[in-house]
Amino acid sequence: xxxxxxxxxxxxRRKVVRHRSxxxxxxxxxxxxxxxxxxxxxxxxxxxxxxKRWSLPARVYARPLDLYVGKELTADQFxxxxxxxxxxxxxxxxxxxxxxxxxxVFHVFTRPFTFWDGPQNSANLRVSFxxxxxxxxxxxxxxxxxxxxxxxxVLVGSFYPAHNEDRVLLKLDDVPVSLTDALIAIEDxxxxxxxxxxxxxxxxxxxxxxxxxxxxxxxxxxxxxxxxNFFLSSERSLTRKFNEAIMALLLEIHYxxxxxxxxxxxxxxxxxxxxxxxxxxxxxxxxxxEKPLAExxxxxxxxxxxxxxxxxxxxxxxxxxxARARRNLVLNVMAELGLIEHAEAExxxxxxxxxxxxxxxxxxxxxxxxxxxxxxxQRDYRDEDITSEGLTIFTTLDPQLQWQLERTLATxxxxxxxxxxxxxxxxxxxxxVTSVQEGEVLALAGGRDPKFAGFNRALDAHRQVxxxxxxxxxxxxxxxxxxxxxxxxxxxxxxxxxxxxGTVWKPGxxxxxxxxxxxxxxxxxxxxxxxxxxxxxDLGIDSIVDTLRRLGxxxxxxxxxxxxxGAVEMSPLQVTGLYQTFASGGFxxxxxxxxxxxxxxxxxxxxxxxxxxxxxxxxPVYLVNTALRYVVREGTGRALYQVLPEDWxxxxxxxxxxxxxxxxxxxxxxxHLGVVWIGRDDNAxxxxxxxxxxxTIWRDLFRHFGRPGASRPVAENIEYHDIDPASGLLAxxxxxxxxxxxxxxxxxxxEYAPCARGDQALPNPVDWFKELFQ
Amino acid sequence: xxxxxxxxxxxxxxxxxxxxxxxxxxxxxxxxVVEQGGTLPGEPARPAIPGGIQPQPAPPVATTTxxxxxxxxxxxxxxxxxxxxxxxxxxLERAIRIEPRNPLLWYHLATVxxxxxxxxxxxxxxxxxxxLAAGNRLQQSRNWRLIARARQALGDAAGARAxxxxxxxxxxx
Numbered sequence: 001x002x003x004x005x006x007x008x009x010x011x012x013r014r015k016v017v018r019h020r021s022x023x024x025x026x027x028x029x030x031x032x033x034x035x036x037x038x039x040x041x042x043x044x045x046x047x048x049x050x051x052k053r054w055s056l057p058a059r060v061y062a063r064p065l066d067l068y069v070g071k072e073l074t075a076d077q078f079x080x081x082x083x084x085x086x087x088x089x090x091x092x093x094x095x096x097x098x099x100x101x102x103x104x105v106f107h108v109f110t111r112p113f114t115f116w117d118g119p120q121n122s123a124n125l126r127v128s129f130x131x132x133x134x135x136x137x138x139x140x141x142x143x144x145x146x147x148x149x150x151x152x153x154v155l156v157g158s159f160y161p162a163h164n165e166d167r168v169l170l171k172l173d174d175v176p177v178s179l180t181d182a183l184i185a186i187e188d189x190x191x192x193x194x195x196x197x198x199x200x201x202x203x204x205x206x207x208x209x210x211x212x213x214x215x216x217x218x219x220x221x222x223x224x225x226x227x228x229n230f231f232l233s234s235e236r237s238l239t240r241k242f243n244e245a246i247m248a249l250l251l252e253i254h255y256x257x258x259x260x261x262x263x264x265x266x267x268x269x270x271x272x273x274x275x276x277x278x279x280x281x282x283x284x285x286x287x288x289x290e291k292p293l294a295e296x297x298x299x300x301x302x303x304x305x306x307x308x309x310x311x312x313x314x315x316x317x318x319x320x321x322x323a324r325a326r327r328n329l330v331l332n333v334m335a336e337l338g339l340i341e342h343a344e345a346e347x348x349x350x351x352x353x354x355x356x357x358x359x360x361x362x363x364x365x366x367x368x369x370x371x372x373x374x375x376x377x378q379r380d381y382r383d384e385d386i387t388s389e390g391l392t393i394f395t396t397l398d399p400q401l402q403w404q405l406e407r408t409l410a411t412x413x414x415x416x417x418x419x420x421x422x423x424x425x426x427x428x429x430x431x432x433v434t435s436v437q438e439g440e441v442l443a444l445a446g447g448r449d450p451k452f453a454g455f456n457r458a459l460d461a462h463r464q465v466x467x468x469x470x471x472x473x474x475x476x477x478x479x480x481x482x483x484x485x486x487x488x489x490x491x492x493x494x495x496x497x498x499x500x501x502g503t504v505w506k507p508g509x510x511x512x513x514x515x516x517x518x519x520x521x522x523x524x525x526x527x528x529x530x531x532x533x534x535x536x537x538d539l540g541i542d543s544i545v546d547t548l549r550r551l552g553x554x555x556x557x558x559x560x561x562x563x564x565x566g567a568v569e570m571s572p573l574q575v576t577g578l579y580q581t582f583a584s585g586g587f588x589x590x591x592x593x594x595x596x597x598x599x600x601x602x603x604x605x606x607x608x609x610x611x612x613x614x615x616x617x618x619x620p621v622y623l624v625n626t627a628l629r630y631v632v633r634e635g636t637g638r639a640l641y642q643v644l645p646e647d648w649x650x651x652x653x654x655x656x657x658x659x660x661x662x663x664x665x666x667x668x669x670x671x672h673l674g675v676v677w678i679g680r681d682d683n684a685x686x687x688x689x690x691x692x693x694x695x696t697i698w699r700d701l702f703r704h705f706g707r708p709g710a711s712r713p714v715a716e717n718i719e720y721h722d723i724d725p726a727s728g729l730l731a732x733x734x735x736x737x738x739x740x741x742x743x744x745x746x747x748x749x750x751e752y753a754p755c756a757r758g759d760q761a762l763p764n765p766v767d768w769f770k771e772l773f774q
Numbered sequence: 775x776x777x778x779x780x781x782x783x784x785x786x787x788x789x790x791x792x793x794x795x796x797x798x799x800x801x802x803x804x805x806x807v808v809e810q811g812g813t814l815p816g817e818p819a820r821p822a823i824p825g826g827i828q829p830q831p832a833p834p835v836a837t838t839t840x841x842x843x844x845x846x847x848x849x850x851x852x853x854x855x856x857x858x859x860x861x862x863x864x865x866l867e868r869a870i871r872i873e874p875r876n877p878l879l880w881y882h883l884a885t886v887x888x889x890x891x892x893x894x895x896x897x898x899x900x901x902x903x904x905x906l907a908a909g910n911r912l913q914q915s916r917n918w919r920l921i922a923r924a925r926q927a928l929g930d931a932a933g934a935r936a937x938x939x940x941x942x943x944x945x946x947x
Contacts, residue, residue, distance in 0.1 A: 068842030068872065117853070117861045147841035437874035438867070585905050587898075596864070607860060610867050610883070612898050618905045671874055716908050 038246060045250045048230055049259075054167060054266065054279075056390030056600055057160045060373055061153035062397040063440075063595070064115065067127060068148045069137055072705075075104050075129040077400050082108070084154045084399055086290040086356075096122040097295045104129040107140060111292065113152035116394055116596035116604055125149055154399050157370045159386050160276060168282030169390065169600070172262040175293060179281065180261060181339045182305045186330055188222040192257055196223045196248035223248040226264045229279075270304065271311045278311075288316065290356040298340060299348035302330040303355075316355045324353060367453035368446030369397050372573070372593045375459070380606065390600030395593055396440035404704050405431055405443040406450040412697040413448050413678070420687050427686060429697065430457035431676045432576040432591075436668055438610050439580050439589035444573075455681075458572045462555075463662045463679055466566040467527045467636075467690070468575055468655035469548075471582055471624050473536050473564050474524050476547045478620040481747035486521040486623055487728040492531035497561055505561050507533040510656065510689075519728045521627040521741065525635030527654065529565055536564030550615045551581045552588050566655065575666055576675045582625060583651075583668035585715070586616035618715035619744045625651045626742055632667070636691050640667075643699050652698070654690030661685055663693030672705055674698050717745040724753035732756045843869045843876070850882065859890050877907035877917075884920055893927035896920065915944035 065081050067073075079101070082089075088098045093109040100107045106127045113120055125146065128136040139146045160166060172180075184191045190198050198221050205219030220228070227247045251260060269277060270284035278287045284304050285293040296304070306326035307314050316323035328349045335345035373395055377386050385391070413427045433443040446456035455461075477484040492515040497505040507529045509515070514530055523531040536544055541559045548557060557568055570578075573591060580589050589612050596607045628651035631637045636654045644650065652667025663678040663686055676694040680686055686693060722738045724731040729749050731738035734757035846869040853861040866883045873879060884899035900917040907913040918941035925934035 066842070066868070066872065068840060070840055070842075071872075117864050145841075147845040435871070435874065438870060440871075587902055587905070595867075604860070607864060609860075609863060610870065611895055612902050614898060614901045614905075714908055715905070 038250070041243065041247050042250050042254075045227075045247050046254060049251065049255060049263065054169065054390075055165065055388030056169060057158040057166055058377075058386050058389070058391040058393055059155060060157045060159070060370060060393045060395055062156050062395060062399045062402075063442075064113075064153040064394075065151045066148065067125070067134055067137055067150065069134055069145075071134040072132060073129070073134055073400075074132050075106070078106060078127065078129065080400065080403070081151065081154070082106075085111075085152060088291070088295075093124075095295065097291055108151075110149070111152045114392075114598070114602045115150070116598065116607065119602075120150065123149055153394065156365045156395070156397060156399070157367075159370075159374060165277050165279055166273075166283055167266055167278075167280040168286060170262070170265055170280065170282040170293065172258055172265070175262075175265055175281065176296070176301065178298060178334075178339065179293065179296075179301045179305065180265070181337075182302060182330060182334050183265075183308070184222070185333050185337050185339065186305055187225070187308060188220075191222050191261070194221055194223075194252075196250075196252035197221060197245045220244075221248065222264050223251055223260055226260060226267055227251065229267045229269060230263075268308055269311060270307050271315065288355045297348070297351075298334075298344065299327060299331065299351045300354065302334065302348065303327040303353065306330045316353050320353055327353070366397065366402055366444075367451065368456050368458060369395070369402065369441070369444045369593065371446065371453075371456045372441065372444060372459060376593050376608075377597075391605065392598040392602065394595045394597070396435075396442060396595055397444075397593070398442040401433055401705075402443040405433060405445050405701055408701045408704075409445050409676075409697060410448050410450070412700055416678070416688065416693060416696070422687065426680055427678060428457060428681055429676065429678045429694075430461060430572045431674065431697065431701070432458055432572050433672055433674045433701070434576055434580060434591055436580075436583045436671050436673050437589070439584070439591050440595075441591050441593045442672070444593075457677070460571060461677070461679070462569040462571050462574075463677065464566060464657040465568060465570050465575060465664065466655040466657040466662065467529075468570075468578075468653055468664050468666055469564070469566040469568060470524055470527065470532055471628065471653060472547045472551060472553075472578070473532055473539070473544055474520065474627060475551075475582075475616060475620055475624045476539050476543050477520070477535055478623045478744075479547075479617070481620075481744040484520060485743055485747050485749070486519065486627060486741045487723045487725075487743075487749060488520045489517040489728045490520055490523045490528075490531035491534055492516060492518050492523065492528050495530050495534055497533070497537065499561070505533075507562075507565060519723075519725050521630050522635070522725065524624075524627040524653075525630035525633075527631075527636045533561065533564055537561060548578075550588075552577050552615070566657070572675050572677045575664070575677075576673065579653075579666045579668065579673055579675060581615060582621060582628070583673045584612070585618050585625075586614060586621035587612040588615045589613075619717055622715040622718055623742060623744070628653055628667075636689075637665070637667070637695055639691055639695055640699050643703060650702075652695075654695055656689040656691075659685045660687055660689060663688040664690045665694035665698045667698055667702075669702055670705065672702065674701060676701075714742070718742045719745055719748065721748045723749075724755055726755075727753040729753035730756065839876070840872065843873050843879070846872075847879075847882070850886075854886065854889075859886055862886050863890075875906050877903040877910065877913050880906065881913065881917055881920065884917070884924075888920065888924055888927070891927070893924040897924035897928070900924065911944045911947060915941045918944065 082099055086097070087108070090098045090100055093100050093107050096109050096111040098109050108125045108127060110123045110125060112122045124140040126136070126138045126140045127134060137146045137149060138144065158166065188198075190201065198219065201221070202219035224244050227244050266280040266282065268281070269279055270281065271278035271287055273287060278284055281293055281304055284307070285291065285296055288304070289296060289300055303316060303323060303326075306323070306329065307316075309326070313319070314323045314326045331340070331345045331348050334340045335342045340348075373393065374386065377393070381391075409429050409431060413429050414424070416422070417424050417427055427448070429445065429448055431443075431445045432441065434441050444458050446452075446458045478486070492509070494514050495507060499505065509529050510527065515526075515528060518526075518528060518531055520535075523535070541561060541563055544564055545557050545559050553568075553570070553574070555568065555570065555574070557563060560567065577591055580591065581587065592608050592610075594608045597605045599605045629649070631654070632640045632650050632652050637652050640650060640652070648669060650667055650669040652665060655662065655664030655666070661679060661683055664676070666673075666675040668674070676698045678686060678688060678693040678697070688694075720740050720742050722731040722735075723729070723741045724735045724738055730752045732752065735753055735755040846865050850862040850865040850869075853859075853865060863883060863886045866879055866886060870876070870879045870883070880899050880903035884896045884903060887893075887899060888896035900920045904914055904917045907917065918937050922934045922937035922941060925931075925937055
């Protein structure tokens, strides 16, 4: 390269000698080079400014809280939500982001927010609570009842790019004039007059620096500072100064002052939060005060403006005295220039800094849930889009439920360790809670430490599921009503099965007993292994595999007889998918963590909509769910009702694996489905069954959900009959402990049990079922 | 041109379907309405719409319980009128979050999906509505009518006829 240039020069010199003065030629060449260089800088400047100017991390929000009369929500939960949103408690709420409270009535001034379905203005609401519900909702401006309102959603995390720059993008119109006025007053009074550089200011600064024998004053205009932030390192050299000046001039040629100012407001570096660099006033406002710019007081605005000069030197958390002095200096200048009244400045100077605790937004609040969100996003977006395109992601997370789950899991595991003398911290757990009909993931725990962002057991711990798989076996049976009903007697006597290859399989019951003939619903309720194994063999393993596939189980399934007893490894989230289909009445309903994604300009990009697929007829699913109700009424899950009220309608299943390695409980009630797993990372025994372990966590969690509403509707073509469990035949008043069981129409037995007297129907079968369905 | 026509048809369809939604006034806590029997008004003659989807008369009156859900149905109507079917779907999903077991909401969502030419999902959502509408023959017959149209759109003529028969049986019972 160098050689070629030399040769070129020699050649040109020869020509110059012949025609023109060599100096003129050189000058022209230099001009050309300079012009080329300037053109290059110009290109850079315009590209940076016109194109994508900033990489913006994706922001992840919890579900917005919908408010309406009758909503299940306590005043305490509501206040917790407001706290998570950093609403300020005040005596009288007069601006967005504030609320007042008197007893059970809240007066909330909500913040405006752009949702999937468009922008929503701020609202002035009065919300009253009675019992565990919203009892009244009124528009405080008009005094009229409001049918529905929505708070802005809680920010639960962000996905940052590798360089960890973060900002909240602002439009100039959104920025309070007091801030821009103060900024210009402090940093560049000639901003609206100069052309990018201010030579006089530079000279003034130079003189000041010479006098002080050091750098005490900068003569940079806002435009130059922007260029510096945009393109260049913080190195101090003449070349850099030169480039900076040229680029500043170029910026001013191409763009309006307001455009430059807007870019500056978004670009300027204002602090450091661990690895995350805080850029722009939008994020700085959240970082230091936990609220949007529009809600800042005059002294808070002044502090941010003051920070421009040196975010680390004036760091208000580390050096409050310096920060305060700097802030007050800004306030003085503002008063001198008439931007604020002197009296106001005086008041503001005496106010404390009021910065929030160290920025907590950097740490994603719910790492395990965010992990799921990220994985679901990765199906549709590239990693760099997720971290740099400024996506707004609306998730399904219910923070109230998530906090409850985290607390319950942590204290529950501690309690189990104490009660069973297990070494503290050895037990691990994971849990998923979804909405029954929609499959929305409302809460998710990946381990007992909710802040730990590592191994996510809810998604990645694939463990044996044991008896959790049994409902699929029973569904396969009950889908053949001519062969099997809930009353069909199954054989639970000892079984030895020899496979074609000669292997012998001898399944045993957990209580090491066999129970003779048991009605089908009891075999599931008590989780008998032998009768289930026999049932599975009668049905054929392949048909069980088919059922599991239909129910959405995707992992490898070995078509061995042991499959029917749960010899398959699944994660808690996968188990949730399986039970979702039962809970929702036979509809495969994908577990969704995301509702919608907005682009950086707040236009809708994608919605993850509710979708269902009927994979099992409602009637047989209804029968399985009935048996699952018996699990918790009289079977392996009956410990539930030691704590929960008798009138709660719950269906669920325990799961315990060999040597008590895994303790599972999956259950649904009302509109919630929950799956809990307890085990150890080293796969050693926990000493817990599904009932003594996971079930207790599930129980303590669901206790907080409030009483479940009306029971799920009875499926079509279902009829109830009184049955004598001992014989599986029809019962009447002569039978002592008859139960009322549902049957698919026409499939009920016709014969009467030996206990039946044959003269009268059962007058009043006292049965919890009867009460549930009345 | 074709897709424009289809889109137009979709909006017309939506206009028809949501008419019923907003007619029930947001009364404070009307008792849960369980429709029993009832007949559908005769189907007026309408021009056929490309894509094999036939418009259906609007359901008589929305059956919903809470003012919040009524408000969301109204919102869905406005969004559909404005041609934003996906926003209408989002509003209906929001309503479903409030009343997950209200078959009417699933039915409306099915109608939106059909208008969006997602006939397969429309059918599934109508089946879902059916599963929540035990004993509600009017809702069931509406669902079967919608299933018939969805199957028609999917090219399943025999299935469509069978669904139509189910709808008529329910109406005549």
